[in-house]
Amino acid sequence: MNENRAAKDLICVGKGVERVDTLEKLTGGALYVGDLLLPGMLHAKVLKSPHAKARIIKIDTENAGRVPGVRAILTGDELDYRLGLYLVDKYILAKGVVRHFGEAVAAVAADTLIAAEKAVELIEVQYEVMEPVLDPVRGLEKDAPLVHPELGSYDYIKDVFTPVPGTNIANHTKLRKGDIEKGFREADFILERTYTNPNVQHVPMETHGSIGQWQTGDRLTVWTSAQSPFTVRNLLAHSFSIPHNSIRVIIPYVGGGFGGKAGIHLEPLVLCLSRKAGGRPVKLIATREEEFSMLPCRSGLVYTIRTGVNKDGKITAQKMTMRWDSGAYADYAVNVTRASGYSAAGPYEIPNAWIDAYTVYTNKPFGTAYRGFGHVEFSWGIERHMDLVARTVGLDPLEFRKKNALRPDSITLTGEKITADSGNVTKCMESAARAIDYGRLTEEEKARERQTGMKIGKSVVALHKAPAMPPCTGTAVILKMNEDGSVVANFSLTEIGAGTYTSVAQIIAEELRFPVSRIKISIDSDTDKEPYDWQTVASKGLLLSGNAAILAARDLLAKAYDVAAQVLKASVVDLDHDADGVFVKHHPSHSVAWRNMAVGYAYPNGNAIGGPLIGVGRYIAQGLTNLDKETGQGLPALDWTYGAHGLVALVNDRTGEFNVLKVASAFDVGKAINPISVRGQSIGGMLQGLGTALCEGYIYSPEGVLLNPSFTDNKIPTSLDLPPEVVSIAVETPQLDGPFGARGVGEHSMIAVCGALGNAIQNASGADLTHMPIRQEDVWRALQKS
């Protein structure tokens, strides 16, 4: 939908307009699920497993049932519904066996939260503790205990995924490109290393929360903090065998998602509690501790990369083995495995590639989507490895990256040919490098080294990501004109903070030639009222919904022109419009005002034509395919957003202490629809990436008990962790099918920050790191070895 309009002709797109959703958020008026009260509403609490793996021998709820105010108690025995996005492997409450610390075992709904808590404390569970699997490498061993012995009986999406019954492999994604053996024979150097990442929590400031009501006649309503209303509805319909039109999912303001709310989580439980409580609404808000352990996290990764390179610095072959730590359930982890399995080399051309990516069940809290969808994790390994290979062949790491970067006519891992319109990763790297004075120290930096006795190191890393989505992903936008000529837009992306509502409002305003203040985006998502969208994930919202918005605006205009042509007694081809109305091009004063057409045009005698002005726009991804299950070849990418980070670190090469002084991030966004929003995504994601790089990650006891499920022991970056200098750069190579040339950039800012930090630290101090997060003691330990 890129019409290649010159920037000077744009009235709204490309401008840093204020966000459309902030007024309520600034005044306390924005209602999140936790703020909602419904008549007769009950409050729920959950009993969780204290063990990583155990057989449930007996659950005694008798004493709990005696607590005054308790209206419903549920255990897994009563609920025979299984859930799963791609592989149907999870019960609503554990049944017979618990598979991770924090897994929901029983739940209570009561008149008050205190009564529900008291009742939960009185539920007695007898467990027989079993040997857990706590590591994906161990999980792949032949004698490893099975997390899901019944794997062979589970339903799954057969065109896309490959579970291996009798093992802990929930999915095996393969990719084969070129001739790997020949590629290694051509290499002058072959380097192999393994890089690791822990589980990490998303930490939306608003924890998961849902209110469910299951009324007579199987009428289900759920108010929930989720990213994807239609996915929640679809999975509820399948699990409960209830028609879609009997289920209504409403999503008010959402306090951050980051992928953790992309799927279905507390919704089935509150609905089942409501059914048992006679149809009263039941509210469950996760505690922060539950957010860490009962709700999903990001999968860990053990990533082995074997690279062949010739002495000129061209990569000839790369074999990649990914062992994704899925935790106890497959959820999104199988698709993270698939999506990272086709982009696992980063934005570099690998002529001969071989990937085996395994999703491995373990007895840990389960993994789901997390901003970047696998790319943050594998970029740690790839970007560390690129520096290792560069050093080995004696090239500067940035030169080595540029030499191997994807460029027009490069062939991606899945066989897609890159074009000049795909975006420009080399330009991103060069922009980031320039912004940090890569390759030299400034006078100021030299002085800083002298003053502190510490060393300054610099790095530039590159990244790419395409939306991980079904090839047939579609969306729709409906525009409704109000009596005064203002417009309400309905669509089913949720505004989880990324600013997409504002960008879509700007696109609509641009097409209609209205001021953006005339466009209102309906905030609540409601499956009964909004048109379908697949999900709010994958950085695909701006492109798909933006295109649908353009088409909706054009549809509304076409209908208005039809009416105006009759009123003005003119041909449609002779008409034009502005913010006031539709007019005859060569007689601009001969016009009809929007407000006179908005709900139908009435002639002076009362006769009327038209009717309420509504524009409908539908858009579906074009030309994408499933991937061949044996070779991984196909066209999975709606678009590739490329980027790069340049990072400057100050490191004490004796103690391992370090500070991040500067981060410069560049992304080829195609077109920055709202530059302030792009900068917000760039900086916010960069700091989230630094959190992953610096301090976040799950720590378990040898028995698989999560030891740090709180902000006391699992901090996220605070304002004091923001580097003193932060630079955001937009490269703008228009995307041919992007709205005004735009691509998504919601996730990309988080990708590869960890590699940038590791490389800058090594550049400064020689510390050679293969595990993240990088705490100061890790640098000290690495220094002892170097």
Place this chain on the structure above:
Amino acid sequence: MPCSVPDEWRNFMKIRVTINNSIVEREVSDNKTLLHFLRDDLGYTGTKEGCGAGECGACTVILNGKAVNSCLILAREADGAIIETVEGEAGDGKLSPLQEAFQKHHAVQCGFCTPGMLMSIKALLRENPKPDEEQIKKAIEGNFCRCTGYKQIVEAVLYVTGQLEKQEELIHE
């Protein structure tokens, strides 16, 4: 989260507080936090609960002039206090200059930390009308924001205090 003390162990007492200039008298149980008193008893749901453990700052309100985590204070301890919440920030149907600065600078993304963030900054600006960048960062250190990376929040505060000399922008290349 409220602790689970059996009803029979709990005492109730009457407290009187001034919230956003209006006086409120209520019976509260002695284990009720100020956060739950504000949210559940009075409907001031602008103040959010992010962790219930005094770590994240989403529940920040101003109590007798100081920014505090309302999840760590019992309602009974606030007896007689003057409390300010996000609901009192706008006046006469208009955003305050601080709120306007947040809007202009995109210092809000998901919005869940925003009420607490505003209260921490409001308390800071009363004590120090021209805080420098480090002082601003220190004042909001206890307010976690997962979305913005804090930069645009700091810029909004510098702007509203007349100290933002040059607005950094997205560089187009």
